[in-house]
Amino acid sequence: MGESNIISSEFYDRQVIEVARDLLGKRLVRVLYGVRVSGIISETEAYDGMQDLACHARVGKTKRNAVMFGNAGRAYVYFTYGMHWCLNIVTGPKDYPAAVLIRAIQPQEGLEIIEMSRGMIARKNWTNGPAKLTQALQINQLQNGLDITRPDGNLWIESSLVINENDVKTGPRIGIANTPKPWRSMPWRFWFEATQQAGLEQKL
């Protein structure tokens, strides 16, 4: 099922900032009902260790954030705002809590399943937010701690587009207004405009 180019743990076992940038253009793949459901990662954010006061790990290791303290290449899926699930990929060495939040994807495969998962919502709003894409790909607490460097969990990331440095935008992370400086303004959000990417716009 096209699993030959699954990204391996070496990719994730690096500085979280680098991984967050390099995940742009990669393909997030979910297998549901035996069908590939996928999208190109178009927006990410890096959360970097206990000193980063926007990171869940700032309070130390807890039951909730324990996965972040584990090996790179695992899914850290957390529940927030009483109703939403968000997907992160753990990076860096064991016992260093860092992860990349996947904030948006551009749908590519399994559009019927995405439409079914998202209900009667405008197509452009299917997966343009961290809790929207988990809804679209049916990701929840069952995927927390999952090894995404293997195909058997039905969730992984494949190499795909290469995004030019000129097309990468950066800025402060979203939704952390109460986080102290300098962490509130660190430019650790990465994204690219999908329509600028040749080959991708035709598929959108």
Add this chain to the structure above:
DNA sequence: TTTACGATCTAT
């Protein structure tokens, strides 16, 4: 046990 607050989304 109680409280305050979210790494958000949606309708208004």
Add this chain to the structure above:
DNA sequence: TAGATCGTAAAT
């Protein structure tokens, strides 16, 4: 711009 909605971690 505000309401939904509840797990989590710290305070009581």
